[in-house]
Amino acid sequence: MSDSRKLTVSASPHVRSLDTSSGIMLDVIIALIPALVASVFIFGARTLAVTAVAVVSCVLAEYISRKVMKRENTIGDLSAVVTGILLAYNLPSTIPLWIVVFGSIVAIVVVKQMFGGIGQNFVNPALAARIILMSSFPGKMSAGAYINPIVDDITITSATPLAIIKSGNFDALPDLKEMFLGLTSGCLGEVSAAALILGGIYLVIRKVISPIIPCVYIGTVAVFMLIAFKGDFNMVSYELLGGGLMLGAIFMATDYTTSPITFKGKIIYAIGCGLITSVIRLFGSLPEGVSFSIILMNIFVPHIENLTTPKPFGTPKEPKKKDKEEVAKA
Amino acid sequence: MVGEKLEGVLKPVAKGHGGVSVSHNKNTSVLEIVRMPAPEQVILPMQQHIGAPCTPVVKVGDVVSVGQLIGDSDKFVSAPIHATISGKVTAIGVAKVANGSMIPSVSIESDGEMRLFEGLETPKVNSREDFIKAVRASGLVGLGGAGFPTHVKLGFKPDSGVDTLIINAAECEPFITVDHRECIDNSWDVLSGVYTLKEILGFKKVYIAIEDNKSDAFLALKKIANDSADFDNSVELMVLKSRYPQGAEKVLIQSVTGRCVPPGKLPSDIGVVVMNVASVSFIGRYLKNGKPLVSRSLTVDGSAIADPKNVRVPIGTGISKIIDFCGGFKSEPFKVISGGPMMGMALADINVPLLKSNNAVLAFAEDSIRIKPERDCIRCGRCADVCPMNLIPTKIKNYSQLKNADQLLKAGTMVCMECGSCSYACPSGIPLVQYMRLGKAVIREAGEQK
Numbered sequence: 001m002s003d004s005r006k007l008t009v010s011a012s013p014h015v016r017s018l019d020t021s022s023g024i025m026l027d028v029i030i031a032l033i034p035a036l037v038a039s040v041f042i043f044g045a046r047t048l049a050v051t052a053v054a055v056v057s058c059v060l061a062e063y064i065s066r067k068v069m070k071r072e073n074t075i076g077d078l079s080a081v082v083t084g085i086l087l088a089y090n091l092p093s094t095i096p097l098w099i100v101v102f103g104s105i106v107a108i109v110v111v112k113q114m115f116g117g118i119g120q121n122f123v124n125p126a127l128a129a130r131i132i133l134m135s136s137f138p139g140k141m142s143a144g145a146y147i148n149p150i151v152d153d154i155t156i157t158s159a160t161p162l163a164i165i166k167s168g169n170f171d172a173l174p175d176l177k178e179m180f181l182g183l184t185s186g187c188l189g190e191v192s193a194a195a196l197i198l199g200g201i202y203l204v205i206r207k208v209i210s211p212i213i214p215c216v217y218i219g220t221v222a223v224f225m226l227i228a229f230k231g232d233f234n235m236v237s238y239e240l241l242g243g244g245l246m247l248g249a250i251f252m253a254t255d256y257t258t259s260p261i262t263f264k265g266k267i268i269y270a271i272g273c274g275l276i277t278s279v280i281r282l283f284g285s286l287p288e289g290v291s292f293s294i295i296l297m298n299i300f301v302p303h304i305e306n307l308t309t310p311k312p313f314g315t316p317k318e319p320k321k322k323d324k325e326e327v328a329k330a
Numbered sequence: 331m332v333g334e335k336l337e338g339v340l341k342p343v344a345k346g347h348g349g350v351s352v353s354h355n356k357n358t359s360v361l362e363i364v365r366m367p368a369p370e371q372v373i374l375p376m377q378q379h380i381g382a383p384c385t386p387v388v389k390v391g392d393v394v395s396v397g398q399l400i401g402d403s404d405k406f407v408s409a410p411i412h413a414t415i416s417g418k419v420t421a422i423g424v425a426k427v428a429n430g431s432m433i434p435s436v437s438i439e440s441d442g443e444m445r446l447f448e449g450l451e452t453p454k455v456n457s458r459e460d461f462i463k464a465v466r467a468s469g470l471v472g473l474g475g476a477g478f479p480t481h482v483k484l485g486f487k488p489d490s491g492v493d494t495l496i497i498n499a500a501e502c503e504p505f506i507t508v509d510h511r512e513c514i515d516n517s518w519d520v521l522s523g524v525y526t527l528k529e530i531l532g533f534k535k536v537y538i539a540i541e542d543n544k545s546d547a548f549l550a551l552k553k554i555a556n557d558s559a560d561f562d563n564s565v566e567l568m569v570l571k572s573r574y575p576q577g578a579e580k581v582l583i584q585s586v587t588g589r590c591v592p593p594g595k596l597p598s599d600i601g602v603v604v605m606n607v608a609s610v611s612f613i614g615r616y617l618k619n620g621k622p623l624v625s626r627s628l629t630v631d632g633s634a635i636a637d638p639k640n641v642r643v644p645i646g647t648g649i650s651k652i653i654d655f656c657g658g659f660k661s662e663p664f665k666v667i668s669g670g671p672m673m674g675m676a677l678a679d680i681n682v683p684l685l686k687s688n689n690a691v692l693a694f695a696e697d698s699i700r701i702k703p704e705r706d707c708i709r710c711g712r713c714a715d716v717c718p719m720n721l722i723p724t725k726i727k728n729y730s731q732l733k734n735a736d737q738l739l740k741a742g743t744m745v746c747m748e749c750g751s752c753s754y755a756c757p758s759g760i761p762l763v764q765y766m767r768l769g770k771a772v773i774r775e776a777g778e779q780k
Contacts (some may be wrong), residue, residue, distance in 0.1 A: 004681070013672040013750030014694075015352060015504065016702045018759040024710065077705065119707045134673045261711035261722060307344045311741025313347075313580060313719040314590035 021118075025078035027208045029198035030204040030249065032085050038182050038192035040076020042146050043093035048186050051088040053097050057104035058084035060273035065113040079118050083107050086126035089247055090291070091133070092143035099137055123298040124258050127248075127291045131165040134291075143185045160185045161242035165235075176234070180242045190247040193240075200250035209254040213270045217249040220274025227324070228282050245277065258298040264303075264308040272304075274299045340537070340568040342585040348718045349573040349581075350751045352504050352672065354543055356630075359507040363515050363627045363640045366655045367759050368415045371644030373683040374400065374427045375433040379471040379479050381407035392419045397622050398447040400436050407478040410469045411700050413438055414624040414644035416445040421616050428668045428675055428682050429651075438646070444561070452620040455483070456486065459483075461530045467617050469623040469686070473771030474498060474509075474577075474606030475669055477687035480613075483603060484531060491601045495533040496586050497524060498549065499572055499607040500539045503670025506690045508627045509607045511640045513540070513547035515612050517554045522615030524565055527605075536565040537586050538607070541572035574672060574748040579604050593745045608689075628652075629690040632667075633698035636660035643684055649691055650680040664696035671699075672750040702759030713752035713762055720744045722753035727765040735776030743769040 025251040039047040066073055087107055091100060092257075107129035112121045134141045145157045158164075159293075161184055164172045174184050182192025189196075203209045222236055228237040246253075253259060253273050260269050273293045280289025354608075377383035384401035388394060394413040401411035419441040425435035427548065488493045496519070501509040514522060528536050540548050543756035552567060553560035570576050570585050581593045582604060589600045597604055612623060626645060631638040636657030643652055649668070667674040668688055684691075713723035722743050728736040743766060752762040 005663065007678060007680070009675070009676040009678045010665075011761055012748070013754050013763065014665060014667055014674065014676065015671045015701055015754065016700045016759065017350070017754055018700075019701065019712075020759075021708050021710075021757045022703055024708070024757055059760075065423055074706070078643070079708070107438075119705060119709050141687060151527060171500050230427045230543060256709045256711065261709060278653075279642070288338075302649070307540065309725075309741070312593055312721055312745040314592040314595070314745070 003177075017220050021077045021079075024208055025082050027203065027206050028082050028251070029078065029085065029155075029173045031190070031196065031202045032082075032180045032207075034091070034195035034198045035089065035099045035189045035247070036085075036191055038195040039188045042182050043188060043192055045146055046093045047054075047088075049083060049097065050091060050093065050095060050100055050188060054088035054091075054104050055081050055084035057101045057150040058087065058108050061105050061108035064115065065109045065253075071117070075118060075268075077118060080108060081292050083112070083125050086124075086189070086251060087129055088129040088185050090095070090126060090244065092187055093144070094143070095140060099133060099140060103133045106132050110174065119257050121257055122301075123295050124252055124255050127252055127295050127298075131295060132290050141152075143187055146183065146191070158185045160287065161238055162281065165238060165242070166287040170235075171236060172195065177235055178242070179238065183230075184242070186242075187244065187247075190244040194244045196246040196250055200246075203250070203254075209250075212266045213259060216267055216270035217253055217277075218245065220271050221245060224274065224278035224282070228278070239281065243288045245289040247293055248277075249273070253294050253297070258294075258301060258302050260305045260308065262305055262308040262310060265304045267303050268308065269297050270302065272300065331716075339347050340566050342568065342570050344588040344689045345571075346584045346718055347574060347720050348716045348751060350716045351753050352574045354572065355504045356377040356507050356510070356543065357505070358629050358631050358638050358640050359510050359544070360544075360731055361507075361638070361640050363508070363511050363642050366641050366643045366647070366652065368440050368442065369647045370646060371420075371437060371439050371559050372414050373435050373648070374414065375427050375683060376401045376411060377433050378411065378645070378686040378723070379477045381409070381479055381482075382518055383434065384408060384411050385402060385774075386420075388413075388419050388424050388436060389424055390419050393417070393441075394419060394438060395447040397446040397450045397578075399622075400438075407482050409471050409481070409623075410467065411436075412469050412622040412624055414646050415429055415440045415448070416443050417772070423778065427684055427685065428677055428681065428688070430678060446621070450547070450620045453617060455526075455530065455617065456757065460532060461526075464617070465613065467622070468612075470609060470612055471623075471685065472606055473608040473612065473626060473689065475673070475687050475689055477685070480605070480609055482622045483598075483605070484527075486598050486603070488532060490598065492531075492603055492772045493534040494602045495524075495527060495531070495536045495553050496582060496585060496602060497536065497538040498577055498604050498605050499538060499544070500582060500584055500675070501544070502541060502572065502574045502577040503672055503674075503690075504574075505631050505692055506629045506670050508629050508640055508689055510544045510547050511515050512608050512611050512627065514550045516615075519549045519614035520551065520607055521554055521614070522618075523610035523612070526613060526617055527610065528565065533603075534564065537568045538565070538581060539568045539570055539586050541576055542569050543572040543714040545569075564705055571703060573576050575747075575751065578718065578747055578749055589653040593742065594662050607721045621756065623686060624687075626684075626686060628684070629658040630692075631690070632658050632665040632692035632694045634661050634666075634693040634695045649677070649682055649684055650744050652684060652691060653680065653693065659693060661695040663693040665694050665699050667692040667694070672754065674746065676690040681705050683757060692738065701739070702756075704760055705758040706765050707758055707760060711755060712755040712757065716751040716755045719747065720750060720753065721746060723762040724760075725768065727760065727762055730769040730772060733772050735773050736767045738773050743773060746770070 107125035111125040225239040276293030382405035421437040424432040433606040470480040
């Protein structure tokens with residue numbers, strides 16, 4: 001017995017799955033591409049400029065802030081790219097590019113890196129940046145025009161569908177089919193429900209997200225709207241397809257860092273998102289409430305998780321209150 | 331064979347939470363178990379089980395033969411050690427074992443004869459007590475990896491409510507195929523062991539549980555079971571979905587019976603005993619020929635092994651010698667694992683003896699065994715999705731780093747069986763199982779301080 005070799009010793013398990021964080025982020029980026037393509041058709045080439053500026057400034061902001069904080073460079077995990085794309089999707093095509101840069105810095109430096117980087121931020125960086133931009137530059141943040149590539153390629157000036165509903169002028173609403181494809185006013189990435197759902201299906205198939213949050217979120221909004229509009233399915237459809245609901249439910253509310261890990265937690269969180277969205281849309285002064293509802297529910301995530309942590313395997317079920325009382329009596 | 335219709339098969343009654351799909355790599359499943367010639371020397375550590383170590387009962391210079399008792403203890407939770415080759419005792423001292431610790435050991439130099447000890451006789455088993463005594467005398471410990479003395483496991487009282495025996499032939503660890511081969515090559519021993527256990531210990535129900543990727547093992551057992559007269563409905567074969575960690579005791583019990591072992595309890599507390607199929611097969615043989623546990627089968631495989639085999643080896647043989655018997659290394663080994671790739675232990679030194687509980691030696695070249703760089707947790711929740719014990723490993727990781735014993739206890743850290751599913755699934759390459767172990771240490775430390 002004299003074989004002496006240098007062997008590697010490490011803790012079990014010795015095999016690892018092929019999944020990587022950057023692979024997951026790449027899947028999210030792929031899932032966001034259909035919406036980008038749709039957006040180029042709907043809003044023109046400026047879409048690409050806004051998205052490119054957002055992505056580049058997010059990645060740069062991440063690189064520089066990590067460097068300044070003397071931390072490991074993390075741009076390779078591609079999460080900054082995802083944040084950049086999502087931020088761009090939450091902006092109108094007419095946004096001045098310097099505001100895009102400002103928003104990117106807020107998202108990455110203030111919301112993400114100052115709280116410790118990936119996995120540590122307590123709210124969604126892209127949404128928090130959108131809210132800050134909305135309150136800082138309300139005039140520049142409103143969308144009002146789109147191109148209809150199907151009908152004679154002209155630019156159509158119009159309010160967003162949700163703003164139309166808010167104003168009560170229901171006749172001005174676009175055709176539902178066109179809305180499903182995204183031929184309406186709105187932010188870059190939010191208008192085409194078809195493209196977003198396509199991306200969502202990809203993420204579910206790739207097991208990047210579980211369908212619980214999007215389905216429960218959208219379902220909750222549907223139920224509330226059905227009650228509010230007294231069973232008018234047409235109006236419910238406008239509510240579901242309009243605004244940032246699809247983008248929010250599929251891509252923002254499912255953000256790993258700011259959504260619960262537990263199964264029950266996901267359901268509670270998604271119901272909360274749907275509830276707040278509906279309340280803002282129906283009773284608030286704003287036409288849209290997706291960003292606020294997701295951010296508010298983000299803040300509740302640690303508590304939701306604590307309340308819904310599953311019991312370890314085999315933990316005996318606690319006797320019901322009644323039984324306990326009976327035991328106490330006996 | 332895979333895909334062949336299996337008749338008379340029980341389906342699992344419950345589906346557990348979590349688990350991962352690990353590539354099976356059961357490359358050696360078609361290789362019959364071959365016998366390795368006696369090595370020149372064996373080193374027999376006096377502690378190859380969970381429990382009190384044995385004291386050597388031989389002296390340097392003694393001539394011993396196969397099956398002769400060389401170490402024993404008066405403690406109940408302990409299993410005696412027998413000479414596994416015939417020859418001369420050359421040293422009694424400490425020797426390094428697989429986990430790096432130094433254990434009192436007896437070294438025997440072979441005389442090349444493999445003479446059987448003359449005092450061996452078939453155990454006379456007339457009662458439950460006789461049987462437990464005989465099992466203890468055989469030196470049997472759980473051959474699946476845990477090394478728990480079998481006589482302790484089987485020593486439950488007749489009125490303790492234990493009614494079900496599960497024979498664990500799930501073998502969910504990748505690469506390992508010895509249990510699979512045991513079912514095929516020694517089907518008679520397996521079934522005779524099963525019937526003996528059932529008769530003597532009075533189990534009402536016995537399940538032989540096999541994963542669905544081993545249908546030939548299943549058919550081999552089924553064939554004999556059909557032929558044997560005493561095959562009634564109390565012994566049944568169950569085919570489980572192949573999903574890691576299907577063969578973990580608690581997961582197996584849940585799949586087979588639907589019962590869950592509560593935290594901190596033993597399977598016998600809910601009326602179940604689980605035994606590895608190789609242990610049962612050994613009991614079947616031992617009751618026939620009286621030969622104690624002196625050899626065991628193991629799988630030798632991995633990308634760095636020249637000629638992978640299922641091989642029967644005298645216990646105490648150097649692992650490097652076993653690898654030599656399997657053609658040696660065909661490429662520079664990067665990692666050598668004692669056990670399976672999910673729960674096995676990486677060896678720092680291959681000049682250590684084979685222990686009773688060691689069911690595989692796997693050697694991998696550097697390019698075939700992934701080490702993911704560790705990154706920050708992205709909270710994807712996959713660790714919680716795959717945890718068969720319903721834990722949230724990433725939270726336990728945080729509590730471990732904070733050394734928060736109270737939160738660790740509350741989070742169920744002690745329930746973790748270190749199956750490795752969380753670390754396997756983690757896309758950020760975080761060694762979660764290590765954090766679980768750290769968490770357990772923090773809890774123990776806090777308990778000692780109180």
